[in-house]
Amino acid sequence: MKKLKKVLLVFLAATMVMALSACSGSSEAESAKSSQTASSNVKVGFIFLHDENSTYDLNFINGATQACEAAGVEYMLKTNIPEGQECYEAACELADAGCDIVFADSFGHEDYMIEAAKEYPNVQFCHATGTKAHTEGLSNYHNAFATIYEGRYLAGITAGMKLNEMIKSGKITEDQAKIGYVGAYTYAEVISGYTSFFLGARSVCPSATMEVTFTGSWYDETAEKEGANKLIEDGCVLLSQHADSMGAPTACEKAGVPDVSYNGSTASACPNTFIVSSRIDWAPYFAYIIDAVANGKEISTDWVGTLETGSVVLTDLGGAAAEGTAEAIAEAEAAMKAGKLHVFDTTTFTVNGETLTSYMADVDTDADYTADTEVITDGYFAESSPEFRSAPYFDLQIDGISLLDTAY
Template sequence: MKKFLALLLSLSMVLALSACGGTKSDDTTKADETKTDAPAETATDFKVGFIMLHDENSTYDLNFINAAKEACEKLGVEYKIITNVPEGQECYDKAAELADDGCNIIFADSFGHEDYMIQAAKEFPNVQFCHSTGTKAHTEGLSNYHNAFASIYEGRYLAGVAAGMKLNDMIANGYITEDQAKMGYVGAFTYAEVISGYTSFYLGAKSVCPSVTMDVTFTGSWYDETAEKEGANKLIANGCVLISQHADSMGAPTACETAGVPNVSYNGSTQAACPNTFIVSSRIDWAPYYEYAITAAMNGEAIDADWTGTLATGSVVLTDVNTTAAAEGTQEAIDAVKAELENGTRHVFDCSTFTVKGETLTSSKADVDTDPNYTPDTEAIVDGYFAESTFRSAPYFDLQIDGINLLDTNFGG
């Protein structure tokens, strides 16, 4: 993992503290940090702004915050981070504030920030605006507005391999039978990003443990510690013997630690708070993108409308495997599959590895261009696999495959 040791230390400390509680998404916005000590050899008048949905108590936002600091300090540029900015008009207000404050490039980190970042980009044409997880840059056609994501589905697939190894170990030791190999997944919303994530995790596990099934529940929030803990406990009560998540608090991991149920977390190691149940975690390392976009802006070069980080760029990473909870041979299994993903001999969404309503897909159109009715517009099956994050950076896989049972859905307000 890129620069992992330094990052993991600070991440683990904060995650351990966050197990005791977290801030809510409607907290008052605040400037988290301004850094001004740029080295003499760099342009000290170049300034970078960051807008974060939550603060360090959210594993999701902490991951962005750490990457922002790493990239800016490496490049020697001044930066300002504003945390707890809701997905509403407040985002535009903070973007305009950062632009007025002299920021040359401004980043936002949450899906719901997009329309307000576009609004700001139109008003401040000389400032570059970059939005992580958004979908509209390729259709808006603004030279100063950009989207970015990473092939995190590959990281989740690798984490799923670790989960499948654990299930096989539990079967071999008589803790469960093959037909009891049911995982649970706590998701935030029933969006393509989350669907892509839980499906890739499931397919990774299925590649190792063919009998696996999975239940999914949704909280309706990216960060709600109580709801995430309740969701995990509901899944455990329903017979799920391993839990993963796409939600941002310590709710699910701490529920698993209390219940003694293995857990695959997201956005960083939870081993400090959950030493007996944490197996591994995948995350996006945003530092490579930040370095790329900031450097391009400093040099007056064009920034990709859609940028997708990969395993090869160091943008998709896994934590160290916790050998206390993981099955023997897990790291070796991850390494072998990672090599296949990197050389193209394995694809996460290989259509031969799953069915939809009992049928193997040969064609599937996805909503890549994002209209209000989510109308499918682009053929996504290429050479026998669903080509995720190829036609735009943000995920568009939204198929409900066999073997995954949705206990509920939540598409937001």
């Protein structure tokens, strides 16, 4: 009898475990289903300055479609929206169309996005490269950027490796290791980009110098091509850019000058000169804001993507890359992730011959660009810090870089 009771007890216990497991599995399944349903109820609207013909906007478009399709959410795209009242109108149209999130991708869209955010308090407005979220104090307006200066630095290493190869082969001498750079505007974002690129190049090729020219436009293929040709004629033996068309890369391909592009590979159009490209992958940010809205979480006022979040990436190396480049990139990236390499380490550059120990940057944007925040921390310039703001504020003109002109 005791043996029978024992068997019955074991059977009952096993039955209860199975029942509890079934309930647990059901609960997990319901939770997953609930989360999926929450995401599927989110609708996202995107505003782009240009269309897929712009390398800059195409990078955003690819990230947007990738993130939305992965999350199973509905989305709307508005392309070729100027940095004017048209942006406000587009933002309102997207909000009226039921979008829970409205995102814009260009610096000049910011004031119009803020205007729309005030009018639609129940819609989340997110903006790339903007500077005002941390001072506006709106719960539904947010800025985002990434530590792309780290990607630029790594891309700069590929340039320095190429210069070393050219020096070793006798194609150029050490004092001819001059880089050309085509920039859009003389803004902090562009200055930060070309400076970090130069520092990366000089970390492996100490004799490197740089000349920069500006087009006064984010997208002007003719001006970018003319700028590239001017730099090549002036003796620049390798080029890079912070402008959005194929003007500079195609000029390099025609002239046989090695090129480091931005926002995507140009290998198919420039097979003989393409080295590498750095870019911000925006898919992680879009996934983040979709999840936040779907699950009632707060969106960071200033979100900063990093190498670790998969937001800062390099393309595959092109055929023009020098031998040993992949290993040099891997070594530097590991040092960055370990906190042993800081791009704007003040011991690696000077300004007017002096090493910086302090610098007040214009972080809280105002019309007079008033310096307001100490940004030298532990011996390096703390660029795009979540503590300050996500968009770049590095605006120093360091030694070794010459500006041929300016455009504000």
